[in-house]
Amino acid sequence: MPQRKKYTGKQKADIALEAIRGEKTVQEISSKYGVHPNQVTKRKQEALKRLPEALEDKRCKDSDTKELEKERDEQLKKIGELTMQINWFKKKLGPYL
Numbered sequence: 814m815p816q817r818k819k820y821t822g823k824q825k826a827d828i829a830l831e832a833i834r835g836e837k838t839v840q841e842i843s844s845k846y847g848v849h850p851n852q853v854t855k856r857k858q859e860a861l862k863r864l865p866e867a868l869e870d871k872r873c874k875d876s877d878t879k880e881l882e883k884e885r886d887e888q889l890k891k892i893g894e895l896t897m898q899i900n901w902f903k904k905k906l907g908p909y910l
Contacts, residue, residue, distance in 0.1 A: 829860035
């Protein structure tokens with residue numbers, strides 16, 4: 814059984830870029846790189862789908878995430894304290910409830 818061809822990320826990106834440019838037909842690109850025309854279309858769609866994620870400004874996202882994590886940790890700490898207080902009151906006032 815013949816072994817499958819494995820393409821690097823750079824090769825896949827080259828295929829996708831040529832397809833996005835639109836200078837050649839899908840058939841021309843597929844014959845140039847030795848892939849099925851469906852693969853050319855798939856690479857193009859995947860590249861267009863992931864492009865916004867690749868170009869997103871991660872600096873803003875990281876600082877927002879850190880603030881949200883800090884706030885979440887504080888809220889979890891407060892929930893833990895309140896839970897302990899409720900359990901203590903239930904234990905002490907149990908017969909009177």
